Amino acid sequence: MSRMPSPSHPAVDRxxxxxxxHGLTPEIVWFDDAVTTAQLAAEALGVEVGQIANSLVFTIDDEPILVLTSGSHRVDTDWLGEQLGGVIGRASKETVKQATGQVIGGVAPLGHPAPVRTIVDVQLAEFPVVWAAAGHARTVFPTSFDELVRITGGMPSAVEPRSAVV
Known part of the structure; x- marks a missing residue:
């Protein structure tokens, strides 16, 4: 995959x-193809898969929740739901679009119509630079764990028991 010049897209503009x-002006990287998995994004950027901040939208007791997790592991929804005091389920594509204004595969940690409760995986703190989607499946931007927590108002947390260092 090669990087493209920066076109315009409403979700990316938001x-x-x-x-x-938030006082940030990171370079938005556009790819010529969608990078809809952490592995594809990591390969395209030449970084470790753990540096990719997957934006996963779930529901907890029927309210949307955004989990920014390291691309190197999965979210244990049963365990995380217990930690958060609710039941976590997978959000429908309609719920994702309504909550974030973005479509699955390109959901950014911010730029949503209204704030979304956000959990930021503590595993991302292992890397000085992490990459998050920028509102479109062909876009990412560099940031850090601390910045993700700050710009999202998110709660740092483990997302699976073996990474539990909350």
């Missing part, structure tokens, strides 16, 4: 605006 509102 993410860029939200980042600017």
């Amino acid at each position: 993410v860029t605006g939200a980042l600017a509102g």
